[in-house]
Each structure stands twice: as structure tokens, then as C-alpha cells.
Amino acid sequence: MLDKTGIALKEQVLSRFPKKELLVKAKAIIECYQDIPCNPCQTSCPFGAIYIGDDINQQPKLIVEKCTGCGICVTSCPGLAIMLAKTEREKAVFKIPYEFLPVPKVGENWYAVNRSGEIIGDAFIEMVQNIPRQDKTVLVTVSTKIDYLYDFVTIRSRDHE
Amino acid sequence: MILKDLIIIGGGPAGLCAAKTASEAGLNILIIERSPKLGGQLIKQTHKFFGSEKTYAKTRGFDIAKILIGDVLKRPEQIEILLDATVVGLYPDHELTVYQYGIYSKYKAKAIVVATGASEKFLAFENNDLPGIYGAGAVQTLMNLYGVLPGNSIVMVGSGNIGLIVSYQLMQAGVKVKALVEAAPKIGGYLVHASKLRRLGVPIMTSTTVKRAIGKDALEQVELVSLNEKWEMIQGSEKIIDTDALCISVGLSPLHQLLSMAHVEMKFVNELGGMVPVISSEHETSVKNLFVCGDVVGIEEASSAIVEGYLVGLIAAKRLGYIHPNYETLEANYHAQLTNLRSGPFGLKTRIGLAKLRGEDYAR
Numbered sequence: 001m002l003d004k005t006g007i008a009l010k011e012q013v014l015s016r017f018p019k020k021e022l023l024v025k026a027k028a029i030i031e032c033y034q035d036i037p038c039n040p041c042q043t044s045c046p047f048g049a050i051y052i053g054d055d056i057n058q059q060p061k062l063i064v065e066k067c068t069g070c071g072i073c074v075t076s077c078p079g080l081a082i083m084l085a086k087t088e089r090e091k092a093v094f095k096i097p098y099e100f101l102p103v104p105k106v107g108e109n110w111y112a113v114n115r116s117g118e119i120i121g122d123a124f125i126e127m128v129q130n131i132p133r134q135d136k137t138v139l140v141t142v143s144t145k146i147d148y149l150y151d152f153v154t155i156r157s158r159d160h161e
Numbered sequence: 162m163i164l165k166d167l168i169i170i171g172g173g174p175a176g177l178c179a180a181k182t183a184s185e186a187g188l189n190i191l192i193i194e195r196s197p198k199l200g201g202q203l204i205k206q207t208h209k210f211f212g213s214e215k216t217y218a219k220t221r222g223f224d225i226a227k228i229l230i231g232d233v234l235k236r237p238e239q240i241e242i243l244l245d246a247t248v249v250g251l252y253p254d255h256e257l258t259v260y261q262y263g264i265y266s267k268y269k270a271k272a273i274v275v276a277t278g279a280s281e282k283f284l285a286f287e288n289n290d291l292p293g294i295y296g297a298g299a300v301q302t303l304m305n306l307y308g309v310l311p312g313n314s315i316v317m318v319g320s321g322n323i324g325l326i327v328s329y330q331l332m333q334a335g336v337k338v339k340a341l342v343e344a345a346p347k348i349g350g351y352l353v354h355a356s357k358l359r360r361l362g363v364p365i366m367t368s369t370t371v372k373r374a375i376g377k378d379a380l381e382q383v384e385l386v387s388l389n390e391k392w393e394m395i396q397g398s399e400k401i402i403d404t405d406a407l408c409i410s411v412g413l414s415p416l417h418q419l420l421s422m423a424h425v426e427m428k429f430v431n432e433l434g435g436m437v438p439v440i441s442s443e444h445e446t447s448v449k450n451l452f453v454c455g456d457v458v459g460i461e462e463a464s465s466a467i468v469e470g471y472l473v474g475l476i477a478a479k480r481l482g483y484i485h486p487n488y489e490t491l492e493a494n495y496h497a498q499l500t501n502l503r504s505g506p507f508g509l510k511t512r513i514g515l516a517k518l519r520g521e522d523y524a525r
Contacts, residue, residue: 003347004367006355034352035505037464038211040219056213057505076219078209079353100333117362135209135221154360 002033007116013150017085018064023149026069026086026095030060032079044076071095075134085149092149093126098138102157104128110155112144120148123155165191167477168257168270170248170419173201174463175455176276177229178470179477183274184239186478186485191268192233192240193259195247199233200226201278203463205301207333208326211351212464215498222463223305229467251275251419253448272450272477275420276470279413279434279456284318287373293380297327297410304334312406316383317341318371322462324410325354331408332361339402342369344388351507372399374407383407415457423448432514433459439518444473452477459514461503468498 002008008031016029030041030050039056049066050073052058074082074097084095104110104125112123127141144152167183169176172194180190198204206222217225233240243261250258256269281296283289295303295311297319303309315336317328320343328338341358346368348355355365368388375382387398414435421427426439426447437458438446445452454473455466472495475485485491503511 002352002356004365006348006352006359006365008356031356032353036211036351036353036507037213037462037502037505038218039213043214044219054501055504056501057508077353078211078219079351080357081353113360113362115356115360117360135219135224137209 008033010150013115016062017150018062020087022064023085023087026071026084026093027064027067028062028069028073029083029085030062030073031081031083032059032077035059038078040076040078041073041082044072046070046072071129071139072133075137075139080137083153087146087149088143090146091143092146092152093141093143094152095139095141096154098140098155099136103130103138104140104155104157110142110157112142112148112152113154113156114148114151115153119156120151121145123152125155162256162267162269165189165268165270166481167191167272167274168193168268169274169276170251170257171201171276171278171455171457172196172199172242172244173276173278173455173466174203174225174229175278175457175466175470175473176201176274177233178467179274179276179454179474180240181229181232182471182474182485182491183478183483184233184236184474186475186483186488188239188478188481188483190240191243191270193243193246193248195245197245199230199242199244202298202301203229205298205305206326206463207305207330210464212462212502213498216464216467216502218464225463248419251423253424255450271481272452274452274454274473274477275446275457276453276455276466277416277419277457278466279460280416281409282412282414284371284409284411286371288376289374291374291376291380292378293376293405294374294407294409297323297408300327300331300408304330310334310336311408312336312380312404314339314404315406315408316371316385316402316404317408317410319343319410319412320345320348320350320355320365320367321410321412322350322354324408325350325358327408327410328358328363329354329361332358332363336406338363339404340364340366340385342366342371342385344368344370344392346390370394371407375401380405380407413456413460415460417457420446420451420453420457423451425451428518430459430514430517432510432517437514437518442519443476444469445476450477450480459511459518461511465499465502465511468495468502471495472499
């Protein structure tokens with residue numbers, strides 16, 4: 001499925017989420033499902049929470065108790081395959097990498113989009129961070145209905161045709 | 162005849178990196194580059210690179226180019242650079258003919274590193290010469306170097322990393338990517354790139370190819386067709402898409418022609434992309450003191466070209482009597498990096514290809 005369409009299976013996605021109890025704090029969701037020679041997630045994490053090892057072809061593993069939800073890995077992953085997720089009562093809150101114009105602004109309401117590229121609902125822009133270390137990959141904090149916790153992956157502007 | 166110690170043909174990542182380590186060893190070098198800028202394909206790459214930090218992972222390609230070019234420009238007393246200069250002849254006695262600004266000049270070197278890179282493959286289909294049909298390299302040159310859009314919408318052919326990445330860059334530039342088609346049953350490049358496109362709403366169609374292009378003066382439509390497991394077109398599965406641009410990204414072949422001209426022993430190795438020079442474990446061809454590095458000896462990622470360049474720079478300098486102060490440590494380190502980059506499933510083709518090449522060499 002993934003290797004024909006680019007869409008990860010539900011089971012694959014769920015395997016990268018920690019237990020829901022742990023998501024009261026933001027945790028990295030690492031959607032790297034293939035052995036490729038790459039390790040910036042591991043080397044960028046200041047807390048040693050992502051493990052790949054000496055063979056950089058191995059897939060990254062999250063050591064969930066060490067992950068502080070800082071978001072450095074999100075803008076370090078060249079594959080844009082990492083986001084942060086947490087739950088806040090009835091909301092799911094994400095930090096996602098975003099590399100398109102226009103850059104979202106705090107307070108705007110965008111579309112929430114799933115891994116197939118379909119609009120699933122609304123995404124409220126909570127915070128936008130774009131500091132030099134991120135090298136132009138904007139870190140966008142968005143909140144959605146909690147129902148989208150396992151489906152949401154990105155945002156789309158309402159001006160998009 | 163102009164005499165030089167080491168001439169490096171090609172100022173892309175492999176050539177630049179070879180110049181760096183060879184100059185550190187104390188050698189004087191001439192880099193000959195046919196385009197007006199150093200950096201090769203890196204200068205068009207706007208995405209963050211994969212790999213390890215040693216090969217500048219998570220740095221954007223054009224910024225890697227700046228780093229590699231900067232390393233070379235730091236040593237102007239040792240490294241001379243000819244731009245807009247094409248090597249049009251390479252002869253077995255290390256002589257070469259260079260064409261620059263309407264003038265042909267003869268050079269002779271004690272050693273030569275050929276780092277010419279690769280050229281794009283194309284695809285045969287009806288009307289494939291209509292305006293609006295591009296190779297992926299041309300799309301990147303227009304869009305990322307000169308800021309010119311190749312069209313309003315596009316269909317991408319080929320799901321290797323280049324096809325996937327260029328599709329993403331096209332979306333960033335505001336071009337509607339109507340479909341990405343792949344003749345094989347599976348996506349060829351990194352799945353993270355494919356997922357990035359899919360979440361933007363780009364349909365990825367495997368087992369599909371282009372049957373023909375349609376248009377009067379320029380491309381107007383593309384007819385796609387599904388392929389069966391024998392890669393035959395399935396009659397009745399045709400589908401027409403309106404688009405003013407089509408991008409072909411179906412792989413690269415080593416730019417081997419200069420080597421063939423110098424009577425280097427060549428071999429066709431499919432896994433490495435086509436005709437490649439037979440090399441020793443020191444990256445030396447069958448012509449003594451004629452070395453190769455980068456895509457000309459097998460299509461790989463830029464990270465491998467960088468490390469191979471560093472390695473070959475060390476080796477070529479040593480051959481001419483200039484031993485890098487950290488030769489042994491660096492050599493071991495570069496070999497380890499190459500092994501690591503090539504050890505996963507994506508390195509399989511390179512591993513098989515190199516074994517084919519070197520197997521013969523050891524047997525000889």
C-alpha cells in the first residue's frame with residue numbers, strides 16, 4: 001500500500017504513536033517506515049530520545065520517556081516525516097513542518113488534511129515558529145478536534161483551489 | 162601545451178571534494194567545469210539532504226554547494242578553476258583538449274580525476290518532442306536557478322527520488338502536479354518523499370506510463386496507460402490528462418564518453434546506470450593515473466559522490482608523492498562512510514554493481 005500510493009496504512013501510523021495516556025505531553029511521531037541512509041533526527045535530538053545507531057540505514061526509534069516535545073527533530077528531518085502530537089481535553093494539538101507559501105498566521109483557520117491528501121475538517125493555527133536553526137522549514141502548531149488525532153497530518157489554506 | 166599536476170574534470174560535488182583533499186595534501190590542481198558555475202546539480206537542489214552530518218545531511222543542496230565551493234576557493238594559490246570550459250578530448254597519455262570562449266587549448270597532467278557526473282535518460286513515446294516536455298534537470302534549472310515556471314500544471318513521469326523531489330518543488334513554486342506516474346509496480350524513491358506529495362493531494366499512479374503526448378504547437382494533453390505485470394500496455398486503460406507540461410525523470414546514465422575516448426576499459430553494468438569504467442580498489446581506471454569518482458562510476462546520491470571525491474583526492478595526491486597528513490585516518494573513515502551509505506536496501510544496486518565491476522578487476 002504505502003509503496004504504491006505513498007499513503008501509510010492505519011496500523012503503520014498507530015505503531016508510531018505512544019499510548020494515549022502519554023500524549024498529555026507532546027511526543028514525536030516518527031513516520032519513517034523504510035530503511036534509508038539518514039540520521040539527522042538522532043543527531044539533532046538534544047535529549048537522546050531518538051535512536052538509530054551506527055548503521056544509519058536503520059529506522060529511528062523513539063525513546064518516549066526521554067522525548068520532551070521540543071520539536072527540534074520536526075524541522076531537522078529532511079523527509080518531513082516527524083510531527084509532534086498531544087491531547088488537550090477535546091483537542092488534539094500538533095506541531096508540523098510546513099514549507100509552502102503563504103506561511104500560516106496565528107489565529108487563522110485552515111483545513112486539516114489526512115495522509116491521503118483529503119480535507120477532514122478544521123485546523124486552528126495556534127503558533128508559528130520560523131527561526132534560523134529551522135532553515136526555512138516553518139514549525140506550525142495547530143489544534144484540531146481530538147477525533148483527528150490519528151488522521152491529521154498537514155494543513156491546507158482555505159484559499160487553495 | 163599547458164602542463165599541470167592534477168586536472169579534475171567536473172566541478173560538481175565529487176570534483177570539488179577531490180580538489181579539497183588533494184590540495185590539503187599539498188598538490189596544485191586545475192578544475193575544469195563546463196558550466197558557468199561550480200557546484201554541479203547541487204546548486205539547483207532546494208530540499209534538505211538525507212545522509213549523515215558528515216555529508217551535510219539536513220542542509221539544503223544549494224547550501225551544501227556553497228560549503229563545498231567555499232572549501233575550494235579558500236586555496237586560490239593551489240586550486241585554479243576554469244569555468245565555461247568543456248573538455249572535448251581526453252587522450253590516453255593524459256593530454257586533453259579544452260574548449261573555452263571559442264578557443265581550443267591543450268593541457269597535459271600527471272594525473273587526471275574524471276568527475277563528469279551523469280546525464281538524464283529520456284523516454285520514447287509519440288510526440289515526445291512537443292514544447293512543454295522537459296527532463297527533470299531542465300525543470301530544476303528553469304525553476305530553481307532562473308525562477309521560471311515550466312508550466313501551470315505538470316505530469317511527472319518517474320518516482321525515483323528526483324521525480325518525487327522535483328514534484329514537491331514544483332508544488333512549492335505553485336505548479337499544479339496533476340499526477341506522478343511510475344511504470345514499475347512500486348514507488349522507486351524514498352517513501353517519505355512520496356508521502357509528502359500524497360498529503361498535498363498528488364495522485365501517485367504505479368504500473369502506469371505515458372502512451373503519447375497530444376498538442377498542436379505545444380503540449381496540451383498527456384495520454385497515460387496502465388501496464389500489466391509484463392510491463393505491457395493494457396488496452397482500454399488509457400486516460401487523458403490536460404496539462405501544459407510533462408516532466409521526464411526516468412533515471413540517469415554515467416557521462417562516460419571522455420573515458421571511452423581515452424581507451425579506458427569500460428563495462429556495461431545495469432545496476433550502476435550504464436557504461437562505467439572498470440576501476441581498481443583505488444578508483445583508478447585501466448589507464449594509469451586516471452581516476453574517477455561520483456556518478457560517472459555509478460549513479461548514486463550526492464552524499465556518496467562527496468565521500469568518493471574526498472577519497473579519490475587523497476589517493477591521486479598520494480600517487481604524485483603528496484601524502485595528506487591524516488591520510489590513513491581519512492582513508493579508513495571515507496571507506497567506512499561509503500560502506501555505511503551503501504549498506505541498506507537502497508544501496509543494494511550499487512553493491513551489486515560495484516561487485517560486478519571489481520570482481521573482474523580482482524580476477525585480472
